[in-house]
Amino acid sequence: MERVIRECYTDAILDEAMRRYGISKDQIRSLNAFESFIYEFEHGDGEQAFILRIAHSSRRSEALILGEVDWINYLAEGGVPAARAIVSERGKLVEAIEDGHGGHFLVTAFVKANGQPPWKVWSPGLYETYGEVIGRMHTLAKDYVPAQPALRRPEWDDALFEFPERYLPAFESLAKRKYGELCRQVNQLPKDRDAYGMIHQDAHGSNFFVDTAGRITLFDFDECAYSWFINEVAIVLFYVVQDAQDWPAFTRAFMGHFLRGYVRACPLDSVLLKEIPAFLKMREIELYAVLHRDFDVGNIDNEWCARFMQGRKASIEQDRPFIDFDFDSLAGLVLE
Template structure:
């Protein structure tokens, strides 16, 4: 979280949020990268998830549109943590901080446990379930219609991170020609019902819990209108990068082949993307590099970058310069 926002999010604001949602004073902080996330407890001591968002990150209308889609997916029978409305029936409540505003929403807690890339469950069975879950979301999102009064979520290219002149500065500005080439190539792709719609956009293994049989996806904060193939590229990118963070390209390619085989078996059971669309995977792997490079420049000041972040940034920069994706993908 940016330091200025951190200074504005006081204990007084958090206490007021807990009080308005009729939660106990107890909480556990789970994260604070783009949103503040807490495990909190209702009056029966049942755990819930509280998310607090600064107004500089999302507007109230943007948050309400995300939560409208979550409620739709739950009504379709997709097993994801649903939204819990406030005592007065709102999905989003506003709170005034020190010269700024915060928005709070409450969710069910996902069932299952976090997945570890070095754990026994990080295998083909999980990859298959992962793909099946995303395919099911894509199948139902084709018929999503916003509730009256709900604004439309942003298009993928309206992402703040693609305000490239802001995040690619100094020596990084030399990358802009190659970065813009990737973005323009994606913009040229056709937007069709069976390949483009409202998607999660960030279903890596840190954004779901798994009980050995079922995946429950959460953190829909980055949901936008994007190509379905992006929701395949993101799991592939993060699974490969996490499993072989310091690995060779050959190690990554071998893992990617195994991952995609199982993942697409699951995906195809719920939704079908043509081979033509799947051949666009490298474009979206490159887009994730572009986005992440901007994220690090936005969120992590140079003096706070540890060895892992520096290694990641170095690899991303080299890939952008060489115009290659994190892995080689072939469907021939």
């Protein structure tokens, strides 16, 4: 989270957000978060938990957040397991609270997903379920039209997502140039309805829960945008491979199950599999940039982030594949 946002946030902002959603002090608790202030709260008998998210207008406009919740609720209504947004006491999906410095904190509430993160329950069957949920989302994306034109979410290359240009220091000019080359490369790909549409764009294991029956519920659609569906597949792989010992071997095993579930819900042109390395490298550079924003990169106190940054500069500058794997070899899974 950017320092200026943390400095604007006060207890009075939280109190006002709680008032607008009818939450008492004994019904709410803070959760760890990366880009926003996140809380869990209860209403009534406490049988259903909810999530309160407080974001700043310097990151997302009210229209963008309304576009996000329009997309989430469209998915939920279409049968995709997504944690739907709920209205405030005044019947609003987004509540704006002045921050006292010319900006606003934008408050949204969601039904809390059931279950737990997937880290301790990963299995081949869950990989397949994961793929099917992502595939169902992409199938619905093909027919999605925002409730109002003003609620249309941005394209993948909108200035909102230009993390390398915005956050990398001047001496990282080579990384910036390589990112620009990748963007120009992927921008030549087809953008027909079967290849391109709204995606979650951050559907990793910290953004969904799994219940005891193995059912997945997606949440945190803050990054959702129009992009290629194969980009979403690459982003999924980018994060899930991180804890594996043998990345190529894990990629073959994971993708075998994930794609089997995916194509059950959404067709995938096998020609696009060869584009996964470019999208993996783009996400690598994007995360590299975000960590430059959030940390002193010479002294990172987060174990996962510190591990990711080890050798990362050289990997990017020397064009090393993020995963050394022949993605064309997966074509048979898509064509089954």
